[in-house]
Amino acid sequence: MLSLRPALGLALLRLSVGIIFAAHGYQKFxxxxIAGVTQGFTQMGVPLAAVAAPAVATIEFVGGLLMIVGFYHRVAGALQACVMVGAIVFAKMSGGFFAPSGIEFELMLGVAALTVALAGGGAYTVEEMRGKK
Known part of the structure; x- marks a missing residue:
């Protein structure tokens, strides 16, 4: 069992990452x-844009909601980190480091999602309440 401070820190990270991803997925849907996202992905050179667009929107929206409640948040975090790698490679790499055109935001969000995937969701998760921690 995590001590209180790290558990709360991970919970805050999980909640903030979940809110950001859910908001971006909501925006895409x-x-x-999905047609607009597919068109944007096509212009960026994303392979299989017609498949990638709904997949990314779902990972962001549903994964964000799962992250918020703390249910399958490790899986959601790993998938969200992969989405951020794709965003960096296909949309942001040529913009340098600093936001808004660079990789800064996507890098931080991807690392935060990966941290939840690796370290867990901290306190106050559905999985913890169900005894599956």
Whole structure:
């Protein structure tokens, strides 16, 4: 069992990462639409854009919600980290390091998601309540 401070720190990280990913996934589904995301991915040179767009939107939205509640958050974090690698490679690499055009935000978000995947979600997760920690 984690001591209280690291458990709370991981919970705050999990919640903030989950909120950010859920918001971006929501944006892809309900503001841009999958067709718009597919078109954007095609312009960026993402392979299989018609498959990648709904997959990325789902990983971001559903994975973000799972991250928030702390259920399968390790899987969600690993998938979200992969999405951020793709964002860096296909959309941000040529923009240098600093945001908004560089990799800064995607790198930090990917590492944060990977941290949850590797270290767990901390306190107050559905998995903890179910006794599966």
């Amino acid at each position: 309900f503001q841009y639409g």
